[in-house]
Amino acid sequence: MTALQPDEITRIVEETARLTTDFYVFPDVGVETAAVLGDRLAAGRYAEVTDAEQLGALVTEDLQSVNGDRHLRLKFHPYEVPDVKDGALMTELTRKAETSLGGVPRVERLAGGVAVLKLAPILFPLSMTADTLTAGLNLVAGAEALVLDLRECVGGDPNTVAYICGYLFDEPTHLNTLYDRETETERDYWSPPHVPGPRFGGGKPLAVLTSRATFSAGEELTYDLKQLGRALVYGERTGGGANPRQGFTVHPHLEATIPVARAISPVDGTNWELTGIAPDVETEPAEALEAAHRALLAEIAASDSDSLSAAEAREILAGTAADLGTATDPV
Incomplete structure (x- = not known):
């Protein structure tokens, strides 16, 4: 248990309020949210708190009570985290990258x-995942169609989003713009003109799978591809987090995550904050892959391709192939 004393609680809440005022992407909301924390501290809201995890949950509830921004949190970490900006985040990312195959847990050919x-679970920084991610993207480059499964993708790095899109567009494409409060500047993100190895390209059918758990950078990748007309989305509406955050360690086990920027679509100036991204084809998440697979098979079968895969797709849709599985006859 990470026990807290009353004076520690006061300091943590006051520091979180200050950070919200100083850095939250919408200054007026930051001031209002900080005032809520101050009022609730004075009213004894946290008087019965005894440990860091409990405090994190209560303060997060209060932080999100103003405008519902799910990136705005006082996040508890069971392990001690460094006292540097984004130190807790980088520690967490390193741990998760090591236990998730670099964020590429599945590459598979379907019928x-x-x-x-x-x-999943994160679009890790390229410094952590470049080799693994590149290998996965190279493996699927020759497919007739592609399903990007983002149903369990809860965040990540916008540079990684752009890198992935380099394999899904034929030409450099403006994907997203981030407005930063501190510098009052905008940064454009484009798909790169060159990527290592073969690319899937911009002309073949592409589907994205989502769920309500899809969040943040997972949503950005979905939104970019949908807004630009590159992919159809299957599944359910996503979580609705479009304001990238920075992390500030306010206790060895507590990180104040403050949204410091906001996404702007180059297509229409919108983003997915709070609303989430509505799928083109709404299904239960567990059924999204099958729905997308059948739709992509129909596209492949209707094409003029004379490949073995296209012939296989036509056989499946005609009912002369066994099923939609991955098994093949022995040789």
């Missing part, structure tokens, strides 16, 4: 030449 690339 009919449809590939599945699952990206």
Whole structure:
């Protein structure tokens, strides 16, 4: 248990309020939210708190009570985290990258030449995942169609989003813009003109799978591809987090995560904050892959391709192939 004394609680809440005022992407909301924390501290809201995890949960509830921003949190970490900006985040990312195959837990060929690339739980910084991610993207490059499974993708790095899109567009494409409060500047994110190895490209069918758990950078990748007309989305509405955050350690086990920027679509100036991203084809998340697979098979079968995969897709849709699975006859 990470026990807290009353004076520690006061300091943590006051520091979180200050950080919210100083850095939250919408200054007026930051001031209002900080005032809520101050009022609730004075009213004894946290008087019965005895440990860091409990305090984190209560303060997060209060932080999000003003405008519902789910990136705005006082996040508890069971392990001690460094006292540097984003130190807790980088520690967490390193741990998760080591236990999730670098965020690429599944690469698979389905029947009919449809590939599945699952990206979860995080779109890790390229410094952590470049080799693994590149290998996965190279493997699916020759597929007739591709499913990006983002149903369990809860965040990540916008540079990684851009890198992935480099394999999904033929030409450099403006994907997203981030407005930063501190510098009052905008940074554009483009898909890169060159990527290592073969690319899937911009002309073949692409589907994205989502769930309500899809969040933050997972949503950005979904939104970019949908807004630009590159992919159809299958599943359910996403979580609705479009304001990237920075982390500030306010206790060895507590990180104040403060949204410091906001996303701006180059297509229409919008983003997905609070609203989430509505799927093009709404299904239960567990059924999204099958729905996307069948739709992609129909596209492949209707094409003029004479590949073995296209022939397989036509056989499946005609009912002469066994099923939608991945098994093949022995040789």
